[in-house]
Amino acid sequence: MFEKRRDNPSEEPSVGSIDAPRPEQYRELSDSRSTAVIGSTIKVKGEVSGEENLIVEGTVEGAISLNGHDLTIGQSGRVDANLAAKTVKVEGQVNGDINGAEKVVITKSGHVLGNIVAPRVTLEDGAKFKGSIDMDPGVDAGKSAPPAKPKAASTPTSASSGKAETASEKRTSTAS
């Protein structure tokens, strides 16, 4: 028994001799504090914004803006909203436009109906996607994601915002 404690001192700390967290534990604590979670039974209507990472396992209708942070739509996440974040990872369902300042990833369980603007896009095998991907929308793209606009409630798909974004994409501006 004593030998076991010597081998794994952190397993059964005695009163008055609590070990200080290791550096990696500090990092884990810090990370967990800077990631918020919208749980699977939570429903949000409106605009969600913040200065920390966010995982959505519930339902969100409206808009999500996380300037400089990571957004994950988990497998149980159902989002009817436009999204803007540094990176956006979709494992669940998104009906809305996505702006990723660095990258957007749609995993094999992800289903996206909307337009994506990001310098890098990953579509895993099995991912379902209907919409447009723009990886070079302009000089300022990729520096920071503009805040997401609330998704119009009457819009069945992402088309209304898609039209606004692509209005400058007439042939006249693309011809070489």
Add this chain to the structure above:
Amino acid sequence: MFGRDSSRPQDLAAGTSSVESRLLPMMLEQLESRGRINVLDAGSGSQSTVDFFAAHSARIQFADLFSCDIVNDVPEDITAGSAAEYFSRYLNLPEDLVFDVCFFWDAFHHLDLRLLEGLSRALAPHFDSRTLGYGFGSLHQGARKNERGQGVAQERYRFGIVKGSHLLLRPDATTGPYHAHTQQELTEHFPALTIQRATLLQEGRLELLLGYN
């Protein structure tokens, strides 16, 4: 710009195969001198296609055509006109969007003649004299029809481009009615683009390069 490498792609994912294309390099060559391009892909997203065009300034529209209700369950009373309206709503493209290139892959084969004509009408406003198309046709009309003349359900595939010279094919895990369309049928029922070149592939398939009328 659209780098081409005729060597066979390596390290393919399980279930994925590759086919060398003769017409794809010819088509991509025509895009070389263009600046930012608009791409239509009839499928539901392909990493290889995204990667391929990432090196270029491009906007890629994935149509996910096989998730469209009328493609999976064709209403008996549908007409080319009502199909066109349906496709326009489903695709929901920006009015002023004009495509430089459209990858139909084998979508033609999963549409009957009414749907084919409807798709042609829905897409026509988004084509102009520089629009190019790529897809597959059939040498024989009845090759994949049952005794009642209906399309036999066949496995669908996801397609992608790799190296500018090869197509990647991966089973899509879905099936749909299969209507083998000859060049003549495509010419008559998909008038928005015309067939410029065709090459014969295995099993009576045709690789098609399309252009504007």
